[in-house]
Amino acid sequence: MSKRVIIVPCSGIGKTYGTVTREAAYQVAEELRPETTAIVPLSLLVLGDEGARAAVQGAQVITMDGCSLACATLNVRQAGGAVAKDFTVLDAFRRNKALKPRGISELNEGGQALARVLADEIAQTTDELIAGGVDHA
Amino acid sequence: MSSEFLETTVDKFIFRVKVGYLYNEAGVWVAYDPAHGTARVGLTDFRQQASGDVAFVDLPAVGTQVAAGGDLVNIETIKVDLTVPAPFGGEVVATNEGLGDAPELINQAPYGDGWLVELKPEQWPAEGLLDAPAYLAVMQAQAEAEAAQ
Numbered sequence: 001m002s003k004r005v006i007i008v009p010c011s012g013i014g015k016t017y018g019t020v021t022r023e024a025a026y027q028v029a030e031e032l033r034p035e036t037t038a039i040v041p042l043s044l045l046v047l048g049d050e051g052a053r054a055a056v057q058g059a060q061v062i063t064m065d066g067c068s069l070a071c072a073t074l075n076v077r078q079a080g081g082a083v084a085k086d087f088t089v090l091d092a093f094r095r096n097k098a099l100k101p102r103g104i105s106e107l108n109e110g111g112q113a114l115a116r117v118l119a120d121e122i123a124q125t126t127d128e129l130i131a132g133g134v135d136h137a
Numbered sequence: 138m139s140s141e142f143l144e145t146t147v148d149k150f151i152f153r154v155k156v157g158y159l160y161n162e163a164g165v166w167v168a169y170d171p172a173h174g175t176a177r178v179g180l181t182d183f184r185q186q187a188s189g190d191v192a193f194v195d196l197p198a199v200g201t202q203v204a205a206g207g208d209l210v211n212i213e214t215i216k217v218d219l220t221v222p223a224p225f226g227g228e229v230v231a232t233n234e235g236l237g238d239a240p241e242l243i244n245q246a247p248y249g250d251g252w253l254v255e256l257k258p259e260q261w262p263a264e265g266l267l268d269a270p271a272y273l274a275v276m277q278a279q280a281e282a283e284a285a286q
Contacts, residue, residue: 017215068190068244069213090190090215094240097193 004038005084005126006059008076010066011042016101017066018091020115023107024064027119033126045075056081060129063087063124085125092118143273147280152183155248159263160272161224164279166248167266174261175230177262179211179252180221180243183276187254187283191240196232203227203256205263210253212243214263221253231255 007026012018029037040061044052057080063072064087073086092114093099101111142153154160159167164184169176185191195211203209203223210221232254236242242251267275 057200068241093192093215 003059004036005033005129006056006061006081007037007039007064007122008042008045008056008061008072009039009064010047010072010089012066012071014104015066016104016107016111019104019107020089020101020118021072021087023112023115024118024122027115028122028126032119032123037126039123041079042072042075044077046071051090053079053081060084062125062129064089064118066123082128087118087122089114089118092121095134098131141211143269145273145277145280147277148284150186150280150284152181152186152276152280153248154181154269154273154276156184156269158248159213159224159266159268160275161222161266162272162275163222163224165221165224165278167224167263169258169261170176175255175257176225176227176261176263177252177255179274180212180245180247181276184219184278185244185247185251187280188212188219189214191243194236194240194243194253195234196234199229199232203229205265212240221257224266225256225258225260227256227258229254230257231280 007025007028008023010018025039028040040052040055056076061076061081061083062085063076063083065072066089073083076083096114096117099110099114101114102108103111142155144151144153164181166179166181167176191212193213194251203226205226206222208220209223212219233252
């Protein structure tokens with residue numbers, strides 16, 4: 001598939017776990033997989049932005065949710081997009097108990113490391129999606 | 138509203154209080170089983186919502202003796218590290234091992250599968266516990282105070 005994988009992180013401004021998702025998204029889109037991924041801000045989907053809706057409708061989408069409300073996943077689906085894989089910060093934290101995130105505008109060391117864990121997992125999932133190896137969730 | 142629960146809305150949040158259970162002001166519920174002389178204990182709907190999604194639960198060992206108000210269970214959520222106080226003194230006779238693999242049960246079913254421990258009280262009835270209507274009033278005041286912050 002030639003289209004980029006779309007990443008939609010949580011938009012929880014002022015929330016530590018939301019910050020972790022956005023930091024992970026930036027790392028993937030700007031550093032790890034800049035040629036094959038792009039970020040669509042959740043806020044644009046919530047506002048009904050046509051460009052954002054079109055972007056998720058025509059692509060494989062990875063969502064990252066900061067809490068159990070799962071706003072990113074929910075809003076991608078409501079916009080007509082197919083979520084190929086949903087990541088949650090809580091699941092990542094449960095697998096990496098030592099990486100306790102703290103901070104909001106600036107993550108602590110644990111939060112930065114947890115964001116990197118998520119970013120690496122998303123980069124790998126992106127590769128699998130590009131290769132056609134991941135079933136849609 | 139189900140007759141099984143009392144319910145109140147504060148800001149955009151709905152909080153439920155299970156009828157027939159007893160409560161302390163820290164947001165711990167108690168369901169006493171007279172047939173066995175034990176009481177199941179858990180977190181209230183308000184306390185779990187206010188604390189956020191649960192990441193880890195540290196349960197006491199069966200056989201542990203706890204004093205009223207002493208540390209009973211440690212819970213780590215996405216917002217806070219919470220120590221649940223024992224609602225009365227007694228012995229831990231069972232713990233909810235299901236929380237090890239699924240700590241989210243505390244959020245999903247706080248009055249059911251998300252229970253924490255079972256205690257054998259030193260004496261029953263225990264002092265200082267509230268019935269559901271009394272706890273609802275206390276909880277509403279706490280929720281309004283938190284919403285105003």
